[in-house]
């Protein structure tokens with residue numbers, strides 16, 4: 001699929017250009033063919049006019065008779081061939097072959113429904129109005145062309161196919177509004193009505209469902225299901241409640257969609273929660289990290305985002321040129337991100353994680369080695385047991401629902417083969433800055449971090465006694481506009497015995513990077 005990484009979607013633009021060129025060439029070839037055909041027609045008309053002028057005697061002349069017969073046999077065969085020689089199949093074959101050769105990927109059904117689902121996710125997370133979205137408006141700004149009735153209808157159908165009647169209702173209503181101003185309509189009213197009625201029924205409004213289905217039966221009397229549906233809704237109402245005004249439309253969002261803490265999570269994504277919790281507001285600060293000899297000359301700027309648990313942003317720790325190299329190395333390796341099914345332990349694709357990612361070994365390129373070394377410098381944690389650098393490019397509405405980076409006790413086999421213990425800490429480099437959305441949020445803590453290019457977010461996943469710190473549950477909010485590239489480093493417990501010594505008292509927590517380590521200096 002293409003929709004799970006913006007990087008792949010960008011390649012698709014080339015495909016659309018190819019299609020345009022091919023259509024133009026096809027039209028030119030067909031024009032030439034039809035022009036030839038027209039020339040024949042002229043000749044026929046011309047000769048026939050001459051024959052008519054001569055009258056019935058025309059064929060009494062053997063030469064004329066011969067020519068007439070020839071025109072209606074051999075020459076007619078030519079015309080027939082010309083008419084049959086439509087260039088379409090040759091051109092279509094050509095397109096297919098080109099696609100295969102150039103390896104330009106073409107979107108499929110999965111991409112279309114993925115793209116529609118992305119719109120729905122963005123709409124929910126960022127409180128976007130359906131009319132606005134369908135008019136190309138995001139956050140009050142015109143960012144795209146408006147959708148046609150049919151475009152809108154297809155989004156509604158994608159929702160319907162996922163049994164998501166909440167969104168089906170919204171989008172079908174807008175589709176209906178749209179076609180009022182279209183002539184001819186880009187989708188037939190009766191097509192919309194059937195979906196809209198069913199969504200209304202699912203959302204508890206049988207009377208409106210019935211009313212719309214009656215309208216459907218009226219405008220499309222031959223519709224295969226209209227009459228049956230009218231009866232079905234009528235039976236459901238059993239004559240009750242058939243009089244008076246139709247009940248208002250109450251379109252309630254589905255209560256549970258997998259994220260328990262959804263409202264708080266979405267508010268964080270929208271940036272509605274102050275970035276710093278009130279109790280830390282006077283305490284958080286920036287400092288220069290100089291706790292190693294060479295850092296005395298070029299200290300690293302550390303912005304403390306919060307305490308208990310500590311989360312910091314290391315400023316300017318990855319250079320633009322390094323980012324470019326990393327993106328280039330990762331691009332050909334990007335694979336749709338998988339998640340571990342907690343029941344089966346299998347890796348699988350999931351709608352709650354829409355991105356593509358790749359792993360880069362330290363010896364692949366000096367840039368990777370340099371970045372890995374720098375991680376050790378700014379985290380004070382041994383990199384010998386870290387996982388490889390993971391690079392991720394988010395897709396359309398790309399996101400990662402709330403999760404822990406560490407393995408829970410019940411996930412017995414996680415990281416077992418690595419033999420390096422659990423993921424003690426996470427480093428997340430921001431390699432781009434999406435125009436809107438795409439924040440990293442700690443949904444239990446109420447902390448949102450909006451990506452700032454060249455910086456790295458850091459936090460400890462484990463408490464000092466080695467237990468997973470449940471407070472670190474976090475998520476990547478859907479990208480609303482723009483591109484989100486990140487890379488992350490998962491640092492493991494093994495090798496940190498002196499860097500972050502374990503402590504029995506889990507309440508003793510770091511106040512800065514390297515705090516609690518035996519050699520650490522106060523910043």
Ligand SMILES: O=C(O)CCC(=O)C(=O)O
Pocket residue numbers: 400405428438439440441474475476477486488
């Ligand atoms: O991209 C982000 O903001 C967070 C990514 C994340 O949490 C992960 O990949 O584990």
Ligand SMILES: [Fe+2]
Pocket residue numbers: 403404405474
């Ligand atoms: Fe994570």
